[in-house]
Amino acid sequence: MTKLAGLLSLMLLATSNLWAQLNVYYVDVGQGDATYIDLPNGHNVLIDGGNSGAPIYKFLKDKGVTTIDHVLLTHPHSDHYRGLKKVFAEFDVKNFYDTKAENRDAIGDNNLRELADAEPGCKTHFPEPGDQLNWDSRVTVKVLNSCYEPVITHNNDETNACSLIIRFFYNGTGLLFMGDADSSVENAMTRIFKSGLQSYALKVGHHGSRYSSTEKFLARVQPKVAVISVGANNNYGHPHREAIDRLLAVGAQIFMTTSGTQTLFIPAPQKGVEPVIEGPRPYTPASDLPPAVRDIVYVPPVEAPVSVNSPAGGPPASPALDQLKEAAAQK
Numbered sequence: 001m002t003k004l005a006g007l008l009s010l011m012l013l014a015t016s017n018l019w020a021q022l023n024v025y026y027v028d029v030g031q032g033d034a035t036y037i038d039l040p041n042g043h044n045v046l047i048d049g050g051n052s053g054a055p056i057y058k059f060l061k062d063k064g065v066t067t068i069d070h071v072l073l074t075h076p077h078s079d080h081y082r083g084l085k086k087v088f089a090e091f092d093v094k095n096f097y098d099t100k101a102e103n104r105d106a107i108g109d110n111n112l113r114e115l116a117d118a119e120p121g122c123k124t125h126f127p128e129p130g131d132q133l134n135w136d137s138r139v140t141v142k143v144l145n146s147c148y149e150p151v152i153t154h155n156n157d158e159t160n161a162c163s164l165i166i167r168f169f170y171n172g173t174g175l176l177f178m179g180d181a182d183s184s185v186e187n188a189m190t191r192i193f194k195s196g197l198q199s200y201a202l203k204v205g206h207h208g209s210r211y212s213s214t215e216k217f218l219a220r221v222q223p224k225v226a227v228i229s230v231g232a233n234n235n236y237g238h239p240h241r242e243a244i245d246r247l248l249a250v251g252a253q254i255f256m257t258t259s260g261t262q263t264l265f266i267p268a269p270q271k272g273v274e275p276v277i278e279g280p281r282p283y284t285p286a287s288d289l290p291p292a293v294r295d296i297v298y299v300p301p302v303e304a305p306v307s308v309n310s311p312a313g314g315p316p317a318s319p320a321l322d323q324l325k326e327a328a329a330q331k
């Protein structure tokens with residue numbers, strides 16, 4: 001290639017990069033969580049893998065994925081980590097982001113961590129609240145919650161409170177991913193990060209549990225779009241009517257993975273053009289807009305989860321919350 005041709009192709013590459021969009025796929029994995037993200041620079045991210053390997057494997061295969069740059073486990077519950085075992089077995093993973101939460105009731109999470117350790121060329125990271133993850137120079141990725149110091153527990157609420165929470169910001173658009181964090185974490189985050197929580201799209205905490213998505217928190221986030229990753233007729237009665245009502249009350253449109261994988265595209269910034277959000281849409285390219293679940297049928301919970309959270313605004317009730325410090329907002 002001549003010098004000029006080389007220069008031209010470099011310029012073309014730079015231009016095409018400038019126009020790249022960020023794509024988010026809230027993957028339908030039944031009762032569980034898995035979100036796949038294409039960054040504008042071509043790198044990719046997977047947050048959790050669902051409760052079994054098959055759905056996430058099929059999704060990634062269909063997309064032609066062979067390598068994943070960044071895999072996150074929000075917290076060691078099976079509906080988040082099990083599918084990741086298949087991911088480590090079948091795909092090349094370059095970076096693994098984990099918490100030091102140890103779920104004493106499960107051994108599968110340790111199996112996953114062993115797989116990550118054994119993955120050739122894969123680095124494990126334990127990010128702290130306030131950390132910025134340098135995944136793409138044009139996308140701000142900030143960690144808002146995590147257990148970066150060991151928490152060994154068999155208490156479900158404590159494990160949920162360890163959830164690795166991150167927020168993306170691209171082209172004026174915030175995307176918040178809550179894992180299974182509940183109101184105790186939301187209260188602490190609201191106090192610490194304030195307007196830094198504002199996000200166009202909220203991946204709703206804990207599959208739409210009534211113990212997440214509190215009014216105060218939602219008033220800070222101001223989501224236009226709320227995505228709930230949930231399986232039909234699940235044993236927990238997720239999503240709970242109370243959470244749905246609070247989301248609708250702040251004006252969020254609700255989308256659920258029970259209608260299929262939900263997709264959100266954030267276009268590249270263009271000079272003089274306001275950002276336009278395309279989607280979310282159903283994954284099927286043939287169909288138009290997804291059904292917003294305004295008339296969701298409320299299924300009473302089979303077994304109401306027990307909450308041991310401190311009252312709103314109260315002192316941190318768990319080792320996980322002690323790790324969320326004011327300094328995180330300044331980082």
Ligand SMILES: [Zn+2]
Binds near residue numbers: 032
């Ligand atoms: Zn979960």
